[in-house]
Amino acid sequence: xxxxxxxxxxxxxxxxxxxxxxxxxxxxxxxxxxxxxxxxxxxxxxxxxxxxxxxxxxxxxxxxxxxxxxxxxxxxxxxxxxxxxxxxxxxxxxxxxxxxxxxxxxxxxxxxxxxxxxxxxxxxxxxxxxxxxxxxxxxxxxxxxxxxxxxxxxxxxxxxxxxxxxxxxxxxxxxxxxxxxxxxxxxxxxxxxxxxxxxxxxxxxxxxxxxxxxxxxxxxxxxxxxxxxxxxxxxxxxxxxxxxxxxxxxxxxxxxxxxxxxxx
Numbered sequence: 487x488x489x490x491x492x493x494x495x496x497x498x499x500x501x502x503x504x505x506x507x508x509x510x511x512x513x514x515x516x517x518x519x520x521x522x523x524x525x526x527x528x529x530x531x532x533x534x535x536x537x538x539x540x541x542x543x544x545x546x547x548x549x550x551x552x553x554x555x556x557x558x559x560x561x562x563x564x565x566x567x568x569x570x571x572x573x574x575x576x577x578x579x580x581x582x583x584x585x586x587x588x589x590x591x592x593x594x595x596x597x598x599x600x601x602x603x604x605x606x607x608x609x610x611x612x613x614x615x616x617x618x619x620x621x622x623x624x625x626x627x628x629x630x631x632x633x634x635x636x637x638x639x640x641x642x643x644x645x646x647x648x649x650x651x652x653x654x655x656x657x658x659x660x661x662x663x664x665x666x667x668x669x670x671x672x673x674x675x676x677x678x679x680x681x682x683x684x685x686x687x688x689x690x691x692x693x694x695x696x697x698x699x700x701x702x703x704x705x706x707x708x709x710x711x712x713x714x715x716x717x718x719x720x721x722x723x724x725x726x727x728x729x730x731x732x733x734x735x736x737x738x739x740x741x742x743x744x745x746x747x748x749x750x
Contacts, residue, residue, distance in 0.1 A: 500730040504529035507579035508727065509571065509623065511562060511615075512589030514541045516690035517638070517683060517716065521586050524720035525727055526553040530584060533575040537561060537589070554578075562589055562615035563607075572622045584727045585623045586636045587616040587660075594649045605652040612656035616663055620678075624667070628674045635671075636726045637664045639682035641742055661738055668736030677735040679726050684742025686714040707750060710743030718743075 487495065508530040513522035522532050522544060531554040534544065541557050548555040556578045560567035575582050590612045593604030620635055627633025640657040647654065660680060667678035685704045687695055695701050695713070705712060719741045725731050726739075740746050 501724060501728045502529050503584070503724070503727055506530040506583040506727070507533065507575060507581055508584035508586065509533045509535065509575055509582060509619075510584075510586040510588055511535050511619070512537070513586070514539050514544045514557075516688045517686060517719065518586075518588040519544050519547070520688075520716035520720050521588060521723045522555075523547045523551070524724050525584065525586075526551040526555070528724045528728065529553070530727070531555070531579055533558070533571070533578060533582075535560065535562065535567075535571045535589070562619065563610040565618060568615070568619050568622055571619065572626065576626065581630060582623055582626045583630075583632065584634045584636070585620060586638070586723065586727075587619065588638045589615065590638070590656075592650060592653045596649060597651060600649075600651060608652035609656050609659075612653065613659040613663070616660055620663070620667060624671055624676060627676045628671065631675050633671075633674075633676040634727045634731070635667055635676065635678040636723060637661075637678065637680040639664075639680045639738060641682065641684050641740075641745060643680075643682050643738070644746060664738065665736045672735050675732075677726075677731065679731070679734055679736065680738040681719065681722055681726065682738055682740045682742065682746075683719055684708065684714055684740065684745040686716070686719065688716060704745070707748050708743040708745045709748060712743065714741065714743055 508525045510522040512518045513534050514536045526548045533556050535558050558574050593608050637660050639660050642654050643657040643661050664678050664680040
């Protein structure tokens with residue numbers, strides 16, 4: 487197509503996901519719920535692996551968009567469960583077009599007392615499951631010569647904080663995997679990118695936001711002058727899942743209100 491033809495062809499339909507099937511891990515609450523509903527609003531059907539908790543709220547929100555949602559419960563550190571996720575999505579929808587590696591956990595303790603179990607649990611969930619699930623899903627994407635893998639990083643992808651070495655290690659690793667996947671899969675028209683949310687206020691962060699000193703410290707460091715909310719990040723997920731991002735590969739997008747640009 488010529489330049490003029492390409493310009494004329496572009497429309498907001500580039501952001502539509504009609505006919506696509508998306509796996510979004512850990513999306514029955516918090517940020518993940520926002521990602522899953524955003525993808526459904528753009529036209530995708532959702533396959534939602536979760537470990538525990540209520541699923542009726544996210545089911546209702548997705549079905550209200552007119553899209554389908556299917557669930558599978560299990561542990562992402564179990565390879566049999568990872569294979570079951572891929573099979574389940576294929577059985578439900580016939581293809582896998584989008585993978586959002588969102589599920590995560592954390593452990594807090596002073597370094598001298600940090601539990602080995604806590605370290606392994608966080609790294610296995612937040613990093614190793616990203617590798618193994620992406621590895622399984624990418625085989626299907628390579629066959630169909632298309633796909634989008636979206637990894638979820640953090641402000642701690644680029645820095646560190648006290649009392650959570652396993653989370654920091656895992657989120658640093660997610661960026662490395664994102665770049666590695668991009669190099670390996672780009673030739674098959676499969677794009678892998680990472681979103682790094684800053685400090686986002688959701689129902690899952692009330693334990694943190696109830697600490698007024700901490701909340702104000704983060705707010706002061708954020709040029710936007712506030713914490714983020716779900717609506718601030720949902721559009722980025724849709725963009726990365728859509729045709730509009732076909733030439734974006736191996737990138738990391740910080741959605742943090744400018745937090746990472748400021749020293750203190």
